[in-house]
Amino acid sequence: MRFWKRNKAFFKLAVLSNLEYRLNYFIDAILQPMIAAGIEVTLWYSLFHTLGKTEIGGYAQNSYLAYALWTAFVTRISINWMYEFRMIEDIESGTINSLLVRPISFFESHLSQFLGYKIVTTLISLSIPLTVTWIFGLPFDYSKIPLALGLVTYYLFFLHLTSFCVATFAFHLNKIHSFTVAKNLTLWVLCGELFPLDLLPEPLKSIIINLPFSSGVYLPVGYLTGRVSHETLMQGFLSTTVGIFIFAVISIGLWKKGLSSYSGTGA
Amino acid sequence: MQTANANKSELVIETKGLSRVYKTYKKKEGILESIKGFWDRQYEEKVALAPTDLQIAGGQIVGLVGANGAGKTTLLKMLSGLIHPSSGTAQVLGYTPWERKHDYLRQMSILLGQKNQLWWDISPMDSYLLLADIYDIDKATAIKRIHHLAEILKAEHVLQTQLRRLSLGERMKMEIIGALLHEPKVLFLDEPTIGLDIVAQTSIRQFLAEYAKEKKPTIILTSHYMDDIAKLSDRLLLISKGKMVYDGTVKDFTKKSRTYQKISFSLSEPLDKDLHIASQNLTKGTQEISIQISNEELQIALTQITQISGVQNLKIEEADFEDSIHAFLEAQ
Numbered sequence: 338m339r340f341w342k343r344n345k346a347f348f349k350l351a352v353l354s355n356l357e358y359r360l361n362y363f364i365d366a367i368l369q370p371m372i373a374a375g376i377e378v379t380l381w382y383s384l385f386h387t388l389g390k391t392e393i394g395g396y397a398q399n400s401y402l403a404y405a406l407w408t409a410f411v412t413r414i415s416i417n418w419m420y421e422f423r424m425i426e427d428i429e430s431g432t433i434n435s436l437l438v439r440p441i442s443f444f445e446s447h448l449s450q451f452l453g454y455k456i457v458t459t460l461i462s463l464s465i466p467l468t469v470t471w472i473f474g475l476p477f478d479y480s481k482i483p484l485a486l487g488l489v490t491y492y493l494f495f496l497h498l499t500s501f502c503v504a505t506f507a508f509h510l511n512k513i514h515s516f517t518v519a520k521n522l523t524l525w526v527l528c529g530e531l532f533p534l535d536l537l538p539e540p541l542k543s544i545i546i547n548l549p550f551s552s553g554v555y556l557p558v559g560y561l562t563g564r565v566s567h568e569t570l571m572q573g574f575l576s577t578t579v580g581i582f583i584f585a586v587i588s589i590g591l592w593k594k595g596l597s598s599y600s601g602t603g604a
Numbered sequence: 605m606q607t608a609n610a611n612k613s614e615l616v617i618e619t620k621g622l623s624r625v626y627k628t629y630k631k632k633e634g635i636l637e638s639i640k641g642f643w644d645r646q647y648e649e650k651v652a653l654a655p656t657d658l659q660i661a662g663g664q665i666v667g668l669v670g671a672n673g674a675g676k677t678t679l680l681k682m683l684s685g686l687i688h689p690s691s692g693t694a695q696v697l698g699y700t701p702w703e704r705k706h707d708y709l710r711q712m713s714i715l716l717g718q719k720n721q722l723w724w725d726i727s728p729m730d731s732y733l734l735l736a737d738i739y740d741i742d743k744a745t746a747i748k749r750i751h752h753l754a755e756i757l758k759a760e761h762v763l764q765t766q767l768r769r770l771s772l773g774e775r776m777k778m779e780i781i782g783a784l785l786h787e788p789k790v791l792f793l794d795e796p797t798i799g800l801d802i803v804a805q806t807s808i809r810q811f812l813a814e815y816a817k818e819k820k821p822t823i824i825l826t827s828h829y830m831d832d833i834a835k836l837s838d839r840l841l842l843i844s845k846g847k848m849v850y851d852g853t854v855k856d857f858t859k860k861s862r863t864y865q866k867i868s869f870s871l872s873e874p875l876d877k878d879l880h881i882a883s884q885n886l887t888k889g890t891q892e893i894s895i896q897i898s899n900e901e902l903q904i905a906l907t908q909i910t911q912i913s914g915v916q917n918l919k920i921e922e923a924d925f926e927d928s929i930h931a932f933l934e935a936q
Contacts, residue, residue: 339740342740346738438709441738
């Protein structure tokens with residue numbers, strides 16, 4: 338009971354904090370993914386026109402446009418650099434002190450805030466690709482939305498664990514923001530944000546699709562736009578579960594090691 | 605070292621050989637040294653707190669005093685579970701603090717005067733309701749306590765204002781309410797009045813005195829303002845360079861301090877050489893002089909002072925609490 342009560346409170350805190358700054362919220366939830374979608378769609382449109390082809394890798398232009406559009410908005414849900422920066426900042430600046438001396442865990446509080454922030458931005462931002470898809474008749478299966486979003490939500494737990502692991506390095510090193518930048522550049526390719534993973538040659542394609550990172554963008558967006566089968570999507574749940582287990586073990590070790598050397602910065 | 609050990613049966617805080625050593629990176633200035641630092645880093649160890657044995661009984665208000673870097677905050681950080689010790693043990697309310705058991709954290713609170721602990725982007729009231737959920741306090745009780753505490757602190761008008769928009773004094777009052785909302789049995793106050801004007805200092809001091817009288821928590825208080833310590837504490841711990849150098853009642857220390865006199869005077873010209881006045885050294889170039897000496901040394905000191913030429917504004921006063929503490933710590 339206490340667990341849900343305190344986590345609901347942090348979930349609410351993220352909603353309150355984000356709604357406090359209206360312009361930032363608008364840019365973050367609407368403008369930023371619209372710009373990303375505009376760039377991606379233009380790129381794929383130009384590529385088809387320059388090459389003069391009707392299909393690339395077995396899929397038509399509309400399939401790529403739908404993938405590019407939905408990728409921009411789903412990525413908006415499945416990235417965590419902002420909360421990773423916040424966790425790092427909390428440890429570096431000593432803001433973590435206010436959590437360490439209270440009956441709440443640092444991991445839990447940030448996860449609840451992260452999910453609260455995602456809910457408050459996702460509900461608004463997803464209305465845009467839904468409208469665009471409907472207007473332009475892009476390939477899309479509305480009945481697949483619950484399962485695809487279910488995988489993205491599940492992936493968020495995995496993603497938060499990876500961010501948590503990165504943040505614990507801040508207990509030992511003074512500046513580690515570059516870790517987050519490097520990690521996000523890697524994820525940009527591995528999750529399928531840069532291009533659909535089915536364009537990769539074998540065996541790279543099978544390896545990367547079977548890693549948990551593909552559950553963030555490629556599997557859910559591919560499933561919604563007709564590139565990924567139901568079986569492959571379900572494999573995403575499995576690989577994400579394995580990823581959660583592995584990173585949970587790593588993060589427990591890193592957290593204990595980090596706390597034992599923490600010097601209570603800033604107080 | 606004088607001690608004022610508490611009755612074992614009512615101990616709330618007990619430490620044995622508790623110490624903390626920090627390892628810091630020592631970097632010489634310049635670009636070349638920065639480049640060299642990529643493969644060859646020099647580390648040094650600093651003892652923030654030497655092995656310390658401490659016993660504090662329930663309901664005591666302990667004033668912890670020492671210069672910057674003496675180890676006061678390090679001790680509070682370990683007792684509140686923020687950091688692990690390098691050696692030794694500690695028990696607070698029967699718990700090992702750095703295990704950070706939720707049952708322990710629910711019964712204690714730490715207020716770090718130089719650090720915000722409420723949430724910057726929302727109003728104090730929103731922060732308190734969040735704290736009420738964290739500490740499992742029902743909403744009606746929490747609201748009643750918030751208004752009660754805010755009323756005593758005369759701060760009800762800022763409860764709904766975003767924290768970042770409040771003045772330092774208002775923010776500190778809000779932090780105090782946040783620290784007391786769950787009515788902790790043990791309270792660590794680290795510089796609760798730092799940077800505040802005299803009015804805010806007095807109001808917070810009065811509030812803490814009333815709160816301590818009403819709820820009787822065990823309190824460890826650090827402050828650079830000796831008035832805070834003298835008016836709130838019934839036991840005094842003096843810490844110097846990581847070591848406890850005095851442990852006794854404030855009353856005893858004050859009694860002892862009356863054996864000191866403060867002599868101050870100015871000179872028409874700066875001193876042209878080093879001088880000795882009783883056991884005190886005056887360095888060349890000094891013009892404004894303030895020294896503290898024992899009653900036994902008073903006569904000889906006055907004889908020596910009258911032999912110096914150009915002495916003006918000679919004043920002899922009984923040393924106050926703050927002077928005595930400074931003199932005591934300097935002598936260590």
